[in-house]
Amino acid sequence: MTTAHLILMVAAFVFSIGALTFFMKRSAVVALMGVELMLNGVNLILVEAGQLHHNAQGTSLVLFVILVAAAEAALALSIFVILYRKYGTLTLENYRSLKG
Amino acid sequence: MNEVANIVAAPLSWIVLLPLAGAVLNGSLRLKSPFNGILATLLCFAAFILSCLQFAKFPEATKLVDPGYLWFQAGHVKAQMGFELTPFMSVMLLVITGVGSLIHLYATSYMSHDKSPWRFFAYLNLFVAAMLMLALSSDLIGVFLGWEGVGVCSYLLVGYWYEDEKNTRAGMKAFITNRVGDLGFLVALFVAFAFFGTSSVSGILEWVADPVRAAALPAWVLTVFAFGIFWASCGKSAQIPLYVWLPDAMAGPTPVSALIHAATMVTSGVLVFVRLWPIFGAQEQLLTLVFWVALATAWMAALIALTQRDLKKVLAYSTVSQLGFMFAALGAGAPVAAFFHVVTHACFKALLFLTAGSIIHGMHDEKDIFKMGGLRSKMPLSHLAYLVGCIAIAGFPFTAGFFSKDLILTKVFESRGLVAYLLLLGAALLTSFYMFRSYTLVFWSKPRSKEAEHAHESDATILTPLMILSVLSLIVGWLEIPHVMGHVQKFSQWVEGSWTVALRGNEAAELNTSTEWLLMGIAAVGSILVAIYAFKKYSTGPDTSPETVAWKVSFNKFYVDELYCKFIIQPFRKVGCKISVWVDEWILDGFLHGLFGGYRVTGQVASIFHTGSVQSYAVLMLLGLLAIWEVARIW
């Protein structure tokens, strides 16, 4: 059980918990938190891979991921605010107009 | 038959192409009359000139060929659009183009007050082109192309005045009945490809003449081949049971009846028979069948013609009867006699039809002979022409019809015996009777209607072909006169020189001189006596005696059309209706419903996944991603 294995296990776990949160939570904001957790787990793997290969590729990719995650979270939360103002609820079960 | 064959190349395709060009030009240029008629006549006449040129090359050459081009080839099935000309076919070519040109000339005047005669002349030229194709083609497939082509043109021309539904129905009847016959031709073609490996006429004849190969063939092959051709001839050349279209085809304009239903198309069956005679000559049973069917046809048509009132119908049934004569000659193993009769019949039947057209024209389109009468003073030249035609067809001594009919009767007596001869003689005497009945009723006694009183003679363009054909009807017969009278044997030379393979079959016994004179005498005297009897009987007008059963049967054409309708056409229609309804409901609708049902079910299944919830979509995405990953990994 080296460091590498530990980190990978943690990453896998965090990713899965993130996925579970996204699937199972009622509130949209908390579901988004699940997305952030997933991204975090992936970042962990990427960084470790970069370390294994002794170059800065992993770091660069992680940089991009963080960048995109930031932009996406910001915009998504703004949209949630507007949705809350319009419909009064952020419960994902109520947003069913794609049904059918 | 063992001479060295001298095969010469010749530009035969032009003979077919000229009338075809005429058809195309007439159809596209649509000139006013009379220019469309003149164009058509000129092109037909040019083909006649070319035919004369080719005819002059015989007898030095034994066969003229034009290799043409390869139409298609699939495996060993090869269709070569080539042309070949044998001596007897070159004579036929002269008949087709010569009589055709005369009829074109006649039609120029006859159709002059029609609405759009360019259509007529286009079709007429197309017909001539197709007929020439039939005659000239070196391959049975080309012959079939011409065969079908004349059928189509027959339909187009019979239904020319299509505004009247009666005419289109007559055209349809002609076409469909011919199609039933064409099945036989197709069967023969299939047999040729399957067993002889080729469909070219010379190829087939060579194949059959080779004793080794012929012995290896199953016995039924040649019989099936021959019977297929015979069945096709029953359709095209109006034998029982497929003759029913010919009388109805009189709905077309008279030049059409003259060209198609007298001189050329209906003789195609005889032409194919004579061309392939080495095969037919050996088929004893088939020839017997042919003979008796032909005899029955000749009798039946003659009996019907006895009571008809429509002038053209009388001539139509007369044509059927004469075709019966030709096939009787074939059935008696005498292709020379049959072909001779083809040529003479072309001359005098075309003459009769054209004269009938002139009469009908003069009578302002009245066709009922009971309404005519006393026309001989009003239409003297037409009267003369019709008289010449009648004596030719009746077989008065020294006319063309005399020699050809006499030859047929002699051959029948030689090969089929006395009874058959007497029966055929009876049909010949009936011919004389009904032709003179029609002649008397039209031209003698008093005019029986207003149109008859005001009838007028036709113009020169119509009368000229009549005169030419009258002369021909008198002199063509002298090309083949019997042994006892000088033994001119032009036709025998031509026909027998056309098969470059040895003829198989038994030669009939030669008659002695006195029997020949006796037979000729009986036929000649008999026809004259019958003619006089008919003249006496009808010279005061139509027969007004009460209708007997026999008369009813004859007048109603032996009820054959009604029988066909009831027993063949109606059941066919019923079954067809049922099948079509079934196919429509179950197969077509079922297919569509199945297709749409499939789409609907697919949509319903897919919409199960459309829950509207983002989170379940995310689950599905994850599953999909895993699936793709697995697949990519394995692959």
Place this chain on the structure above:
Amino acid sequence: MNAVLNEAPSIFMWIASAFAVFFSCVVYWSNNPIACAVALMGTLFSTAALYFAIGNYFIGAVQILVYAGAIAVLFVFIVMLLDLKPHKLRSLPGQGAYLSFVTIVAAGLAALLFCTLAKTPSEEAGTAFQLSAKNYSEYFLSHYQVAFQAAGLLVFAAILGAIQLARGHFGKKENT
């Protein structure tokens, strides 16, 4: 630095991992949104600690700055703005099924990663890459220049989107 990955984990690493796991579980199991948000922040900090532990100080710093410092704060901010109430989990039949499914996915993922790790070539001596900001920026801005510019465009688009969202013309007719 890189040799750390082949050794047994240090205590620091174990603690950081434990915190990461704990906080992420809190994110899932808590009913209170503000608790979830704070636990998210905690997870991010723990992950940063892990980054530091394996020697990638740069990313650790970036994580704290951007992720924990901006994004998590944004989450907290939104929760407080909208005054989200405590909530239960979705009423789904077979919650256990989801749990087990995700467990399987996690295990599978871990196994796959282990296999990949086993196939990774061992380190070559002498090619160690000194992960300093200077080295890193040289590498990044030369090899990933185009991607960097594209990311800039992406951020620009996000800004535009944010502005548009802030204007709030929804459900009304555009009157330009």
